[in-house]
Amino acid sequence: MPTLRQLEYLVAVADLQNFGRAADVCHVSQPTLSQQLRALEDRLGVALIERRTSGAELTPIGREITARARRLVIEVQDIRDLARRAGEHLVGTLRFGVTPTLGPYLMPPIVAALHREQPDLRLHIREGIPEEQALVLSRGALDMLLGPLPIEGGDLEVQPLFRERLFLVAPPDHPLAMRPKLCVEDLKGAQVLSLGRSHHLHRQVAEICAELGMELLRDYEGTSLDSVHQMASSGVGLAVLPELYIGSDVGGRTGIEVLKPQGWKFTRSIAAAWRSGAAYRDAYRTIADRIQAEARALIG
Template sequence: MAITNLPTLRQLRHLVALADHGHFGRAAEASHVTQSTLSASIKELEQVLGAQLVDRTKRRVTVTPLGQSVVTKATRLLQEAEDLVETARANQGPLSGPLQLGVIPTIGPFLLPRALPALRRRYPGLKLYLTEDLTERLLEQLNAGKLDVALIALPYDTPGFEHASIGEDAFAVALPESHKLAKLEKIDPERIDEEPLLLLRDGHCLREHALAACRLSGRGQTDTFQATSLYTLVQMVENGLGVTLLPKIALDAGILKGTHVVTRPIAGKSQARDLALVWRKGSARRADFELMAGLLHQALTGGKGK
């Protein structure tokens, strides 16, 4: 039987990186190799396959239609190779080896400082790498095999993924301590709708979660001032630009410390988002992720069981 000359995983990884970045220099940087090394790797792959995968000009790089087909299959092969490695690592002990964790910015700075010390203490063999980004981009990276697991807030459309719940994160109204509504013990959603409502920019799922969980129409939200972080929202509230909605994990982390902003609970039910870990269906590290979800739940609830 004739032996078929097969492409290497390294060559396939370089092609996928080039397709992702559309530029040899950026793809090489992302792959931690020199540009000449990546270019040679792509040429070797084309020789192995006997086809041109990339159109090269002085100004741009374009992956050919055949190249795009190869990229799709290469991405799947790389994921399966990574799953093979994960299967082997699963027998080395729980939560050991490298793990790529994605996290959204409205969770990471507030929950991870409470969770990571215990995680490092219990599982010293774990090498945790963190990526902070918006939910949509984290799920894209997860699907592409660039992340192992992601810490996000639900509800969110997650086809092709499994998840483990960490717990609820309740919302409260944040407003200046001199505000008329600060005199109330609880604030009705109708009263919030009457105020200028400050929210994060589009793309942050907390924006939609807050409106839905607190049953707000959003008619009072202002597009004139939009923030990219919860810290900025707090400063805008303190400057009298409006009111906002803050999650409990941020309040517990002391986000209002040193300000004249206070919070009041919202009257009624359904005032929380659900925090969860999500991963690709069929991942060999499912037991690790469920174990991590349990530790994150303990950090969220102060050690209380589920």
């Protein structure tokens, strides 16, 4: 029978498509990993991996076996987590995924509070694109995820937490910023900045622009909310920024004015997610409740 460790090696190679990186993730030498995968193939009597100079790729049967191996690896990890539980307290490192348009402006006070309440818990926070992180979560490489809805993935439990307003901002000398009254009809034709297309916020801003007749500046896509903020303050265009960013110390309103056009009521919904069968799912709900309370205190 294949060993669990061999199956873990197979899943790592499938995810990374590289023997060296897979060996690093599994904390073994590359020769050891390669030897064990050869032994796995010999034991099963099939070729699982096509070895190339540019990397590694699964064979068709390798993909089928890896899908089943991944489920086994996740189940065993959940069993290990369950065995390590100490009462109602989390112990060890929690791998926490969060969108970069939210994490830096919400997580610091939450991390501090959790450390005070559960000193044996460590949060390993990874910023990333929500759709990609949902896939990583379902594969077992993340424990919990915080991001905008919708969050989609197999066997995930999703808990909506709060709704965050989206604000339209402009430099103080922009013609729209100097109007005493403003309505959404006045925004038609206005040029708007956004993040790159892989971000959920980009798609939401594109929908807002289409609804109100504004022009999305696709040649000036920011790499972060700070870069969008800076371009807006320099007069490149308007920007749509989340409420927690604008209210934070690291974001703020420097160089911009928040426009308040009548009829502007755009928001985004934020949720937490974890695997539905996770051993720590009750603790994850507690963390989600803490995030919800902190966010609501910040945005009122």
